[in-house]
Amino acid sequence: MENMIAFIRGIPPAESFPKEKLVECARSAILDHGDQILQYAGSAGYDPLRQWIADKHHTDLDGVILGQGSLQLLDFYIHSNLMPGDLVFVEQPTYDRTLTLFKRAGMNVKGFNLTNGVIDLGEVERSLKGGSIPKAFYVIADFQNPSGALMPLEHRQELLGLAEQYGFLIIEDGPYRHLRYTGEPMPTFHEQDNNHVLHMSSFSKMISPGLRVGYMVGTKGMISLIRQYAEDSCINSSHLNQAVVFEFISNGWLEDHIGSLITLYRSRLNAMLDSLEAYIGDKGEWLEPQGGFFAGLTLNENLSIPDEKTCKAVGLSLSNSQGFFLNGGEKFLRLPFCALNPEEIRTGIQRLASLL
Numbered sequence: 001m002e003n004m005i006a007f008i009r010g011i012p013p014a015e016s017f018p019k020e021k022l023v024e025c026a027r028s029a030i031l032d033h034g035d036q037i038l039q040y041a042g043s044a045g046y047d048p049l050r051q052w053i054a055d056k057h058h059t060d061l062d063g064v065i066l067g068q069g070s071l072q073l074l075d076f077y078i079h080s081n082l083m084p085g086d087l088v089f090v091e092q093p094t095y096d097r098t099l100t101l102f103k104r105a106g107m108n109v110k111g112f113n114l115t116n117g118v119i120d121l122g123e124v125e126r127s128l129k130g131g132s133i134p135k136a137f138y139v140i141a142d143f144q145n146p147s148g149a150l151m152p153l154e155h156r157q158e159l160l161g162l163a164e165q166y167g168f169l170i171i172e173d174g175p176y177r178h179l180r181y182t183g184e185p186m187p188t189f190h191e192q193d194n195n196h197v198l199h200m201s202s203f204s205k206m207i208s209p210g211l212r213v214g215y216m217v218g219t220k221g222m223i224s225l226i227r228q229y230a231e232d233s234c235i236n237s238s239h240l241n242q243a244v245v246f247e248f249i250s251n252g253w254l255e256d257h258i259g260s261l262i263t264l265y266r267s268r269l270n271a272m273l274d275s276l277e278a279y280i281g282d283k284g285e286w287l288e289p290q291g292g293f294f295a296g297l298t299l300n301e302n303l304s305i306p307d308e309k310t311c312k313a314v315g316l317s318l319s320n321s322q323g324f325f326l327n328g329g330e331k332f333l334r335l336p337f338c339a340l341n342p343e344e345i346r347t348g349i350q351r352l353a354s355l356l
């Protein structure tokens, strides 16, 4: 079908890329700093950008590492700071690629179900009391991928309290945090306690994923192990790309750019929520995300997700959502809304509803 509508990947739309500005940034980065950034360089990344991130997170340079996207850094963290067989906790559902990294490295992964957007902290505490103490708990507190959930402030505080009491790390993945369309920002885990938190984020959703510039902020000990592992794995990540991002920031363009993304995406979120209400109605449940890229739809028990062939016949493409779960997830659909315009979103949800 010609106008296939795909609710598959969490990607930004091409029209969001600030191409002219990036050309300017690349030009000045290369002409002004080419001797350094075109050379092999330090494995922790381009220092001016590291320092900018360090200042934002009230830490110093040694607490920050840059990588080719935050996912690469997560992989480096797992291999340098954890051991096969280590226990790690995740929300369920969670980001599928993180699950893949944990499983590939032989981690013992335990999931805590998100029900109406929250995990049961009583269940977490019972697990801890029963002796199941993880090395790390991976969370996406702000506009979760894939459900759109936002972790309430009291839950952040309570979970952090447990991390402090039982001595585990919170890995806080926050690539969507700055894309908030309604409501007020909540403190990150890292803002509340930088000893028990490894914060990861990236410029993929703030500027462009093709730049592959992500970062981690943690204790010097953790970052130093990741840094050594990075050096042995890839020598260094692209200081050139990191310098382009730094130029973008130094020119004062980041804040306005994020502002324009928020305006663009807010209308897409509204189109998604209106369409779910209008066409899906009581056939399922979803949260009302306040930001990010995704709405998560859970279909009623008596309904099932249409298969690929059936979807294709009406011009619809859906992702296989079971990758977001350790087990279950047959009724769950991740609906990314940022890369489609409001009309496409409405048509897509209408097509989905027609199949249910």
Ligand SMILES: Cc1ncc(COP(=O)(O)O)c(C=O)c1O
Pocket (backbone or CB within 6 Å): 010, 068, 069, 070, 071, 072, 095, 140, 145, 173, 175, 201, 202, 203, 204, 209, 212, 213, 214
């Ligand atoms: C929760 C989450 N973490 C990490 C990533 C990967 O980001 P990066 O492009 O920085 O590797 C994504 C990308 O979709 C994501 O949704």
